[in-house]
Amino acid sequence: MASFPGAAAPGASRALARPRRHRPALLGLAGILPALVLIVGLILYPVGYAIWLSFFDKHSFFPQERWIGLGNYVRLVGDTEFWDSLWKGTVYAAGTTALQLVFGVAAALVLHRTFRGRTAVRALVLFPYMIPTIVAVIVWRWLLNETFGLVDHLLVAWRLVRQPIAWLSVDHIMTSLIVMSVWQFAPFVTLSVLARLQTIPLELYEAARVDGASAWARFRHITLPQIRAVIFVVILLRGIWMFTKFDTVWLWGEGAGAGAEIRTLPIYAYMRTFTYYQAGFGAALSVIMFLLLMMATGLYFRLFWRDEEVT
Amino acid sequence: MTCKRALAFALLSALLLTAASAGAADKKVVRLWQTETEPQTLAVLNEMAAAYEKTHPDVSIKIEGLAWGDLEKKLTAALAAGAPPDAAHGQPITCVSFAAKGLLRPVEDLADSLGKDNIVDAFRGLCRWQGRTYGVGHSPASSLFVYRKDLLTQKGLKVPKSWDELIQVAEALKETKDGQVVRYGLTMTGAPLFINIGIGELLKTNGGRLFDDQGRPTLTSKPVIELLDFYKKLNGVLPPGWTGHGYLDTFANLANGKAAMLYQAYGRGAGYIEKYAPKEIADPEHFAVADKLVGPSGKSPAAQLDCEPWMVFKDAKGASEAVDFLKFFFKDENYIPYLHSVPIHLLSIKKSTTKNPKYADNPMLAKWRPWVDMQEKYFKNDWIKPVLVTDWDDMRKPYLLEVMGSGILVDMVFDAVKGMPSTEAAAKAQKRVEELLVQSGYLKK
Numbered sequence: 001m002a003s004f005p006g007a008a009a010p011g012a013s014r015a016l017a018r019p020r021r022h023r024p025a026l027l028g029l030a031g032i033l034p035a036l037v038l039i040v041g042l043i044l045y046p047v048g049y050a051i052w053l054s055f056f057d058k059h060s061f062f063p064q065e066r067w068i069g070l071g072n073y074v075r076l077v078g079d080t081e082f083w084d085s086l087w088k089g090t091v092y093a094a095g096t097t098a099l100q101l102v103f104g105v106a107a108a109l110v111l112h113r114t115f116r117g118r119t120a121v122r123a124l125v126l127f128p129y130m131i132p133t134i135v136a137v138i139v140w141r142w143l144l145n146e147t148f149g150l151v152d153h154l155l156v157a158w159r160l161v162r163q164p165i166a167w168l169s170v171d172h173i174m175t176s177l178i179v180m181s182v183w184q185f186a187p188f189v190t191l192s193v194l195a196r197l198q199t200i201p202l203e204l205y206e207a208a209r210v211d212g213a214s215a216w217a218r219f220r221h222i223t224l225p226q227i228r229a230v231i232f233v234v235i236l237l238r239g240i241w242m243f244t245k246f247d248t249v250w251l252w253g254e255g256a257g258a259g260a261e262i263r264t265l266p267i268y269a270y271m272r273t274f275t276y277y278q279a280g281f282g283a284a285l286s287v288i289m290f291l292l293l294m295m296a297t298g299l300y301f302r303l304f305w306r307d308e309e310v311t
Numbered sequence: 312m313t314c315k316r317a318l319a320f321a322l323l324s325a326l327l328l329t330a331a332s333a334g335a336a337d338k339k340v341v342r343l344w345q346t347e348t349e350p351q352t353l354a355v356l357n358e359m360a361a362a363y364e365k366t367h368p369d370v371s372i373k374i375e376g377l378a379w380g381d382l383e384k385k386l387t388a389a390l391a392a393g394a395p396p397d398a399a400h401g402q403p404i405t406c407v408s409f410a411a412k413g414l415l416r417p418v419e420d421l422a423d424s425l426g427k428d429n430i431v432d433a434f435r436g437l438c439r440w441q442g443r444t445y446g447v448g449h450s451p452a453s454s455l456f457v458y459r460k461d462l463l464t465q466k467g468l469k470v471p472k473s474w475d476e477l478i479q480v481a482e483a484l485k486e487t488k489d490g491q492v493v494r495y496g497l498t499m500t501g502a503p504l505f506i507n508i509g510i511g512e513l514l515k516t517n518g519g520r521l522f523d524d525q526g527r528p529t530l531t532s533k534p535v536i537e538l539l540d541f542y543k544k545l546n547g548v549l550p551p552g553w554t555g556h557g558y559l560d561t562f563a564n565l566a567n568g569k570a571a572m573l574y575q576a577y578g579r580g581a582g583y584i585e586k587y588a589p590k591e592i593a594d595p596e597h598f599a600v601a602d603k604l605v606g607p608s609g610k611s612p613a614a615q616l617d618c619e620p621w622m623v624f625k626d627a628k629g630a631s632e633a634v635d636f637l638k639f640f641f642k643d644e645n646y647i648p649y650l651h652s653v654p655i656h657l658l659s660i661k662k663s664t665t666k667n668p669k670y671a672d673n674p675m676l677a678k679w680r681p682w683v684d685m686q687e688k689y690f691k692n693d694w695i696k697p698v699l700v701t702d703w704d705d706m707r708k709p710y711l712l713e714v715m716g717s718g719i720l721v722d723m724v725f726d727a728v729k730g731m732p733s734t735e736a737a738a739k740a741q742k743r744v745e746e747l748l749v750q751s752g753y754l755k756k
Binding site for chain 1: 380381383384387388390391393412414490491492501503550551552553554555556560563564569713716717718721722725728729747750751
């Protein structure tokens with residue numbers, strides 16, 4: 001039997017062909033391996049460890065731990081501080097997300113129009129989102145200081161209020177935190193909506209104008225449906241991010257007794273872990289926060305998701 | 312050719328990097344966290360570190376300034392991450408708590424190097440656990456009651472001596488113009504650490520305690536209820552935003568005339584007054600100090616001891632080097648410039664340094680002598696205690712750190728201030744502290 005140089009015997013050809021067939025798959029696997037390692041190492045392992053830890057009575061910096069099963073979760077149900085922080089976190093997340101949406105969309109609509117200096121204004125609008133949180137917090141704390149702050153000075157000078165408002169006191173600290181957070185994070189909404197607005201075909205508006213549609217009608221029947229998908233995603237993301245927001249809330253309340261008025265769930269989880277030294281309980285709080293967000297996200301999709309939003 | 316050049320360059324770079332990292336690896340890095348964050352103090356400490364490194368070329372001293380209110384949280388986070396510094400400041404109750412948990416290295420060698428009889432008597436037992444010394448205070452200071460003497464004189468008011476008198480004088484000192492308040496009678500901070508300090512200090516002046524001999528909280532006792540009633544009254548005379556005012560805000564209020572009295576002042580306030588008050592009144596004749604006030608159930612005044620002990624962590628790789636550096640720190644040629652960086656606040660823990668003419672040779676110390684004398688009076692009379700400590704025996708309770716960190720006492724005060732009856736706020740806090748101590752294993756149900 002003649003054979004060509006380099007040709008494998010019939011029996012051997014199947015064996016050799018198999019690795020060759022699998023090579024692309026292996027290459028593909030090797031390609032995604034770094035991403036898999038990162039996902040497992042940086043997401044799945046910490047989440048899994050937090051869930052595992054939540055079943056233990058564990059001091060924050062001692063290796064000893066005691067299995068207590070669902071003990072932390074049972075304790076949590078009867079913990080008034082937990083319910084209080086959950087309520088405060090919900091108020092903060094809902095309040096800031098709603099206001100960010102209103103101001104962010106409004107700003108995007110304005111910035112979508114053509115006017116002189118639009119590029120500069122667009123850059124300026126993004127400024128709050130780009131500066132470090134600590135800087136934003138310090139500046140706003142100065143602005144809102146009722147003894148030296150510019151805001152109260154103007155309010156009193158313009159006779160809008162008789163006495164300065166103590167923005168950072170127990171009575172107003174949540175309001176001032178929401179105002180500051182909206183200022184800081186609304187540019188994200190603006191940016192997202194503006195990007196979508198720029199892709200809406202102008203012909204749609206021209207046709208509507210020809211048909212005699214008013215500005216409101218054009219917004220309602222063209223702009224709003226076109227940006228609905230973006231708004232859907234933006235509400236979801238901002239809602240999650242505001243509910244889990246730590247740095248801004250912590251810095252706003254840190255150093256002030258009124259901070260208890262803005263003790264949201266992430267802050268409470270941090271406190272349990274690092275000031276009560278109850279790492280297990282802190283982990284249980286984090287797991288609950290995660291589950292609550294999962295449930296809220298599921299509900300949100302069920303109530304508001306439409307197939308046509310896949311655009 | 313280009314490839315060869317690139318390869319040669321890469322090899323050379325790698326060699327240089329290796330050499331540099333090997334040089335750095337030869338040095339033992341000793342990290343110290345401390346709470347004196349004023350730029351001039353940090354400059355002195357960095358100079359001190361550089362001077363030490365000259366004689367110890369194998370050691371690199373890294374000193375980091377941390378905000379007072381953040382210290383415990385950052386230390387805890389670092390411990391949880393398994394990366395604490397080699398040495399750090401801590402509240403005395405932090406030091407005891409860490410010592411009880413076996414986290415600290417005894418520092419008798421450091422205390423001995425200062426001379427045990429040379430340490431100011433009141434501060435020898437600042438951080439002791441089971442008969443051993445685990446901390447040596449860097450510099451003691453007492454909280455102060457500061458008032459505008461000129462304003463009291465103008466209005467014919469006497470310096471208050473009791474809680475009730477403080478409220479009356481604060482109301483009388485309040486000034487309005489065109490319906491606007493231009494000066495409040497009193498300023499205090501709402502910062503959690505200072506509320507904890509205030510609770511300990513005021514309770515002590517009211518003859519009360521936070522814990523009984525068995526370690527059970529006593530928050531529903533009469534002195535605590537009276538204390539909460541007092542906070543309600545304070546809320547009526549303090550600026551409306553006081554709950555959001557930080558420690559430095561209150562110094563600013565006093566220095567620039569927005570407030571006439573500051574109850575929780577400290578020696579460093581003299582520096583702020585020098586800097587921010589009008590020159591013609593920036594002196595102790597206008598900004599005078601008086602004894603702390605006595606509560607309705609109390610007999611003697613009390614103040615808070617501000618004196619963080621240096622703690623050295625047991626498992627620190629540079630523990631011995633840290634102790635050696637701290638011995639260097641306490642040498643007069645290094646210690647005096649450190650104390651002079653905030654002269655009225657950083658007083659000497661060593662008797663010998665106080666007597667050193669070089670130490671006394673400081674214009675601020677001479678000018679603000681009444682402020683220093685007042686603090687020394689409290690040291691001598693043993694009227695000062697660390698935060699949350701109303702009796703030195705409390706230092707044997709290793710859970711005060713957890714109680715402070717939990718914020719339960721701060722919540723109790725703010726519950727009362729927001730309108731909850733004092734008895735109810737106290738009962739709520741009592742229950743929470745008991746739960747905390749039971750959960751932490753310090754108290755049986």
